[in-house]
Amino acid sequence: MKTLAIKNSQPAISAPARLGPLPRSFYDRPAIVVAEELLGKVLVHVRDGKRQVGRIVEVEAYLGPHDLAAHSARGLTERTKVMFGPPGHAYVYLIYGIHNCVNMVTESEGTASAVLLRALEPLEGIEGRTQGPGLLCKAMGIDRRLNGHDLLSDDLFVAALPEPPRIAIARRPRIGVDYARHWARRLLRFYIKGNPWISKP
DNA sequence: TGCACGATGAAC
């Protein structure tokens, strides 16, 4: 499978000057609902006074301890405790000893569901590729120091664009969870249909 | 205390 080479594209939409975090009630809903509604919204990270904004174009929902593909399926551990915590926080973990992945914790405390961000469309202040959960974190400067970070803060949050474009949502099986038996086949990966910035078609 | 392996990405 060849990857589509996209060089220096200008963003089709630009980020407005003022962006503020979504309320906690946005995250306090089922992971599938939050996953679909995160599409088209923007992730904002402010570090050293510099703002980075990327449009969320691809996500995966992890439903909780009953979902065999979710980290929380192993129960409450030191690593997964953020997932078991209240909604609206970032769950950042290291995968394969190399890459960071960032999730938004959803539903009430104890539910242990979350939404993994898989790809962004760069809108402002982003250098490097954002097609894939590891690359996305690298380009956005997100690592485990931000694990447990409140998404209602002013330096890492998700915001809605004032005039969100209409989107069509595609549903596919999640990536890299073949070990999760029937859960591997559930259509819990969501992306904006036709968007060139997704990690895998 | 040791060990198998993973919600990946890049090279070969």
Added chain:
DNA sequence: TTCATCGTGCAC
């Protein structure tokens, strides 16, 4: 298709 690379979870 293979491999880099290491924290986590669990077996022992």
